[in-house]
Every structure is written in C-alpha cells, then in structure tokens.
Amino acid sequence: MGASNGHIETFVELIRRASTELPSDVVEALQEGRKAEESGALASIALDTILNNVEMAREDSAPICQDTGTPVVWIHHPVGVSTRALKKEFEAAVREATARKYLRPNAVNTLTGGNTGDGAGRGIPFVHFEEWDESRIEVKMILKGGGSENVGTQYKLPESRLGAGRDLEGVRRAVLDAVVEAQGKGCAPGVLGICIGGDRVSAFEESKRQILRPLKDTNPIPELAQLEERLLDEGNQLGVGPMGFGGKTTLLGVKIGVLDRLPACYFVTVTYMCWASRKAGVSIDKGGEVTWLS
Amino acid sequence: MAELKLPVDEEKIRSLRVGDFVELTGRMITGRDTAHKWLIDEYREDVAPFMENSVIYHCGPVVSKNDDGSYDFVAAGPTTSIREEPYQADVIGRYGLRGVIGKGGMAAKTLAGLGEHGAVYLHAVGGAAQVLARAIPRVERVFMLDEFGVPEALWVIEVERFPVMVTMDSHGGSLHDEVEAYSQAKLKELLGLSA
Numbered sequence: 001m002g003a004s005n006g007h008i009e010t011f012v013e014l015i016r017r018a019s020t021e022l023p024s025d026v027v028e029a030l031q032e033g034r035k036a037e038e039s040g041a042l043a044s045i046a047l048d049t050i051l052n053n054v055e056m057a058r059e060d061s062a063p064i065c066q067d068t069g070t071p072v073v074w075i076h077h078p079v080g081v082s083t084r085a086l087k088k089e090f091e092a093a094v095r096e097a098t099a100r101k102y103l104r105p106n107a108v109n110t111l112t113g114g115n116t117g118d119g120a121g122r123g124i125p126f127v128h129f130e131e132w133d134e135s136r137i138e139v140k141m142i143l144k145g146g147g148s149e150n151v152g153t154q155y156k157l158p159e160s161r162l163g164a165g166r167d168l169e170g171v172r173r174a175v176l177d178a179v180v181e182a183q184g185k186g187c188a189p190g191v192l193g194i195c196i197g198g199d200r201v202s203a204f205e206e207s208k209r210q211i212l213r214p215l216k217d218t219n220p221i222p223e224l225a226q227l228e229e230r231l232l233d234e235g236n237q238l239g240v241g242p243m244g245f246g247g248k249t250t251l252l253g254v255k256i257g258v259l260d261r262l263p264a265c266y267f268v269t270v271t272y273m274c275w276a277s278r279k280a281g282v283s284i285d286k287g288g289e290v291t292w293l294s
Numbered sequence: 295m296a297e298l299k300l301p302v303d304e305e306k307i308r309s310l311r312v313g314d315f316v317e318l319t320g321r322m323i324t325g326r327d328t329a330h331k332w333l334i335d336e337y338r339e340d341v342a343p344f345m346e347n348s349v350i351y352h353c354g355p356v357v358s359k360n361d362d363g364s365y366d367f368v369a370a371g372p373t374t375s376i377r378e379e380p381y382q383a384d385v386i387g388r389y390g391l392r393g394v395i396g397k398g399g400m401a402a403k404t405l406a407g408l409g410e411h412g413a414v415y416l417h418a419v420g421g422a423a424q425v426l427a428r429a430i431p432r433v434e435r436v437f438m439l440d441e442f443g444v445p446e447a448l449w450v451i452e453v454e455r456f457p458v459m460v461t462m463d464s465h466g467g468s469l470h471d472e473v474e475a476y477s478q479a480k481l482k483e484l485l486g487l488s489a
Contacts (some may be wrong), residue, residue, distance in 0.1 A: 042469075043460050045315060049419040049457065056424035065421040066356050066369035066445075080323065101368050104356045104446055113328065147374040147397070162489060173485055180481045183474055185374055187420035234484055238477045243420055244398065245459065246473045267402040275338030276421045 005091045006085070010290055011093030013141070015071065016102045018143050018280035019063045022054045023294065025215040026191075026252065026277045030054070033189055033242070033249030043247030050242070050275060052159060059101075061140040068103040069124035069143035073206055076138040078286075083129040086137075090127055094119045106146075128205065140293070141282040142211050148186035148274040152207075153178050154200065157266040166266045168227055171196055171256075172234075174268040179235045179251065184244015185275035190232070191215070195269040198259035210255035211273045212281075214286035219256060230256045242275075252277070301347035305413035307392045310460045312467035316416070317455040321434065322395075324353045326373055328446040330381040332438070337388060341437055341469075344450050349416065352378065352396035354445025356423070357433070365433040367451065369423035372397040373462065375415075383407025383435040399470030400459055408464050415462035429456040 030051055037044040041155035057064040070083040071094060075086055097103045098119030107121030108114070152216070157166045157176040162177050164170035175194060182190070195203040219225035241247025252275065281293030298306070300320025310316070312425060323344045325333065332338070356369040362394060375382075375396030382404045392413050394400070397420040430451050437448040461469040473478060482488070 024474065026330060042313065042315070045459070046419050049422045049425055053419075053422040053425045056428070060424065062422060062424055062427075063356055063369040065356060066371050066423040066427075067373065067421075068356070068369075101356055101358055103352070104369070108443075110429055115445070117443070145421075150374065176481055180474075180477045183398070183470065184420075185376065187397070232329070237484065238480050240473060240477050243417065244467070244470060245417070246476070258356070274421055 006089050007284065008089050008093050008096065010284060011090050012096050012100070012102075013280050014139060014141060014280050015093060015097040015101075016061065017292070018141055019068050019097070019102045020057050020061050020280045021066055022057070022276065023146060023279055026275070027051070027054060028187070029252040030275060031216050033252070036248045041247065042245035043241045043249065046245055047249065063102060064278065065105055065145060065274070067145045067147060068106060069145040069198070069278065070106065071141055072144050073125055073127040073139060073141040074209065074212070075127060076128050076132045076134070077216070078135050078137070079131060081137065086129070087127050090125055091120045092266065094125050108178070112115060116172045135286045137284045138281065138293075139284070140212050142208065142273070143278040144208065145187070145276065146275050148190060151182040151272045152187040153181065153270050154203065155268040157268060161202040168223060171268050172227060172231060175231050175232060175254070176238070178270045179240065179271070182272055183240055184242070186272040187276065188240055188244060189242055189249045189252045189275050191273040191277045192235075192251060192255065193271040193273060194254065194256045196256065196258045196266070197261035198267060198269070199262065200267065201264065202259055203267050204271065206257045206259055207271040209270045210257045211256045211271060211277060212279055215253040224256045224258065228256055250278055300349065300453075302392050303347065304392070307412050308413055308464050310414050312460055312463050312469050313463070314460040315457070317457050319456070320348070321350045321450065321452055322351055324351045324355065324449040324451065325444060326352050326354055328442045329375055329395050329438070329448050330385055331376045333385050334381050335388065340341050340419070341448060342389055345391055347390060347392050347397055349393035350385070350391055351451075352394070355427070355449065357444050357449075359368045362422065365436065365449075367433060370427040370430055371421050371423035374398045374417040375400050379404060383410075386411050386413050387443045395458055399468065405462055405466065405468055408462055409466055412464050414460050414464060416458035417461040426456065429453050453475055
C-alpha cells in the first residue's frame with residue numbers, strides 16, 4: 001500500500017467489485033428462482049434477462065444497474081487510526097469511481113436540484129466507524145439503489161389494521177404487509193434487511209447492515225432463524241414475482257437483526273434491497289496487504 | 295415475440311395486450327422526474343418532434359463522452375415510473391406519445407390516458423442496465439444536459455431490439471392491478487384477516 005494515496009485505490013477497487021460483480025450467493029438464489037418459474041412466463045423471461053445482465057456486467061466491468069446507489073459503508077479499525085482520514089479517502093474513492101463510470105453521479109443537491117457531478121455530497125457516501133481490537137482495517141459496503149430505498153418502511157407496533165402486536169407474530173405480519181406494499185417496485189426479487197427494536201435512527205442502520213449477511217447463513221438466535229425461514233417461504237407465496245410480473249420468486253432472502261428498545265417503542269424496520277444486492281468487503285492488514293472478502 | 299418499429303401508429307399500439315413481449319427498434323427519448331415536470335410547465339417545441347408517435351423511457355443512464363464529442367450509454371435500465379403519475383397522462387396527450395417505458399407500473403390516471411390517447415405502458419427489466427445499454431447502439435442528441443445533469447437530461451437514442459413487456463394496455467388492462475389484487479388476497483389469507 002503506497003503511503004502517497006493511502007487506501008484510495010483499494011477503495012476504488014472495492015466499489016468496482018460491488019458495482020459490477022454480483023456476489024455468488026445472490027447469483028445462486030436468482031438461479032434457483034429461475035428454476036422455480038414456468039418457462040416462457042414473464043417471470044422467467046425477467047430472471048433470464050437478469051442473469052444475462054449479471055454476466056455482461058462482470059465481463060465488461062460495467063455497472064450491473066445504472067442506479068449505482070448510495071455507498072453505505074462499515075469500517076472496523078484498530079486503535080489510533082484516523083477515522084477522519086479514512087472518510088476523506090473513501091470520499092475521494094467515490095469521486096474516482098464515478099469518473100471511471102463504476103458509479104453514476106448520484107448526489108443531488110436537495111435545495112437546488114443540481115447534481116454535484118462527482119458522486120459525493122452531503123451525507124454521501126454514508127460511512128460508519130467502529131474501533132476494534134484487531135490490527136487490521138475491515139471495510140464492508142453495500143450499494144443501495146434508490147428505487148428499492150423508496151419501498152423500505154418502518155412499522156410501529158401494535159398495528160391494528162394487521163392485527164400485529166408487540167411480539168414476533170406481530171413482526172411477521174408487518175413484514176408480509178411490507179412485501180405486498182412493495183409489489184415489484186423495489187425490483188423484486190429482493191432481499192429484506194430487517195431490524196426489530198431500536199429507535200428510528202439505529203433501526204434503519206441495523207436493517208441495512210443485515211444486507212451484508214450471506215443469503216444462506218443461519219441467524220445465531222434460533223427464534224429469528226425460524227422467523228427468517230418462515231418469512232422467506234410466505235413472502236414467496238404472495239405471488240408478486242420478479243419485477244411484479246407475478247410468479248414464485250418474490251424474495252431471495254430475509255435477514256433479521258434485533259436491538260433493544262425504549263419501553264414506549266416497538267419498531268419493525270424493513271430495508272428492501274433489490275435483486276442487485278451489491279455488497280463487497282476488503283481486509284487491509286497492518287502492513288497494507290489487501291485481502292478481498294467474498 | 296414481435297418486433298415493433300418506432301415511430302408507430304395508433305392502430306398498431308391498440309393491437310397490443312397485457313402479457314405481450316415485444317422488442318423495439320427505432321428512435322425514442324429518455325425522461326424522468328425533472329423532465330416530466332419541465333415538459334408540462336410549458337410546451338417544448340424543440341423536443342416535441344422526438345416524442346410524437348414514439349415512446350419516452352424513464353431512465354437515468356450512466357453515460358460516457360467520446361473524444362469526438364459523441365455519447366455512449368454505459369448502463370441504462372429503467373427507473374421507477376410511479377413518480378411520473380401526476381404528469382404522465384398529460385405528457386402523453388400533449389406530445390402524442392404512443393408509449394412509456396419504465397418499471398413498477400403506473401396508476402389509474404395513466405391507465406385512463408393510455409386508453410384515451412392510444413398508448414401502452416412497457417415494462418423493461420429493472421436493473422438490467424447492461425442488457426438494455428447494448429440495445430442502445432447510438433445516442434443522437436441530448437436536451438437540458440447542463441441544467442438537469444446526466445440522469446435527468448432528455449437523451450434522444452436509437453434502439454435495436456430493445457426488450458419490453460406490455461403490462462398496461464390501451465384497453466384498461468393492467469398486470470400490476472391483477473398481481474396486486476392477488477397478493478392482497480393472499481396476504482389476508484396468510485394473516486387470517488377477513489377480506
């Protein structure tokens with residue numbers, strides 16, 4: 001790692017991988033969905049197009065989707081590392097990745113409507129830091145698209161319309177409602193990142209962090225593992241299908257995290273990640289050696 | 295699958311039905327949020343000829359500029375259409391559009407506009423930015439690039455066998471309404487709520 005540009009080049013490569021190479025767990029889930037759909041149906045045409053697109057993007061090192069999303073980044077760092085410097089480097093990497101067309105200029109000035117033109121802006125990218133005991137830096141990121149971000153939602157329980165109380169059955173009811181509300185608008189089949197509890201700030205962050213999990217992992221909390229499995233099955237019975245064309249493949253995964261809550265609040269927070277569930281990670285050791293995380 | 299040439303006449307468009315898979319070849323224009331408001335604020339004479347009997351594509355592309363000043367689409371999938379619901383039917387009527395390409399479908403006002411003016415809603419596969427960019431061999435020109443930025447500008451493009459599904463037609467049919475009704479009923483069943 002040259003000291004001259006610090007980690008910028010590594011971060012640009014991280015962004016390139018996220019934007020252009022769909023992780024294998026997501027590709028496998030799409031392939032399984034394709035097998036479940038009837039040949040010739042719009043659902044299977046859509047999944048064929050998606051799988052074809054994933055291959056093209058990888059071959060050409062070009063963005064899977066033109067909405068390259070907001071980079072949402074989690075950095076673990078050893079004691080004594082300047083988080084301010086890391087944040088500046090990540091912002092510089094976003095500008096460089098935008099110049100190289102791995103990212104679309106995606107930062108719009110909310111007051112004037114003008115585009116910053118280089119991908120970075122107030123609050124973009126969104127970088128979280130956490131100190132840890134290890135000597136290496138670990139960076140994990142998702143690229144979160146805007147269409148699916150618009151169908152993300154937050155319920156406060158109880159919710160009488162759904163018969164949803166303050167328990168896991170209530171959570172189940174809220175989540176299934178969110179899937180129906182989303183229809184195909186979040187670019188189904190999607191991955192749900194869910195947080196139970198927390199407040200309106202912490203819950204959305206935790207729900208996004210859940211998107212990082214491998215689709216086939218098992219939640220360490222048994223009752224949540226059970227609920228994830230049930231919601232994946234029931235979500236796919238809703239018949240929304242790829243792109244909302246109808247079909248058996250509405251969800252690719254459901255991942256649930258939990259935070260403690262205020263006595264007065266019981267939030268169920270749902271982040272909807274589109275089928276292009278773009279995530280990537282890298283570990284940088286003390287000597288600057290880079291290891292890509294799958 | 296049928297190939298549909300642009301520009302296209304009303305009769306041909308009215309022959310399309312929900313569930314048809316078609317491939318578009320010819321000239322069309324992109325436009326999304328800022329563009330739709332701009333098209334309604336005033337009649338835009340310079341842009342109008344590129345819209346009559348053609349289609350508008352809800353797309354904010356990634357674009358590269360070549361050394362000779364021309365442009366290429368690097369990634370070009372559809373964006374969510376419902377945000378244009380307040381404007382779409384009027385844009386179709388005023389500019390003589392025969393279709394709208396986007397994703398996620400649109401609602402009652404647009405569906406009525408499709409019937410009134412003879413137009414269809416064409417669903418492209420969301421996120422398929424590479425498949426769709428390859429079906430756009432040429433960028434002819436661009437309107438409002440400096441003012442609106444790359445994603446929001448109106449790009450006049452040539453397409454070749456650009457794949458889309460008819461999900462709303464000019465006869466009041468909407469796949470989105472059908473799928474939503476089915477999933478709502480299924481939800482009530484799963485939750486044990488009365489219909």
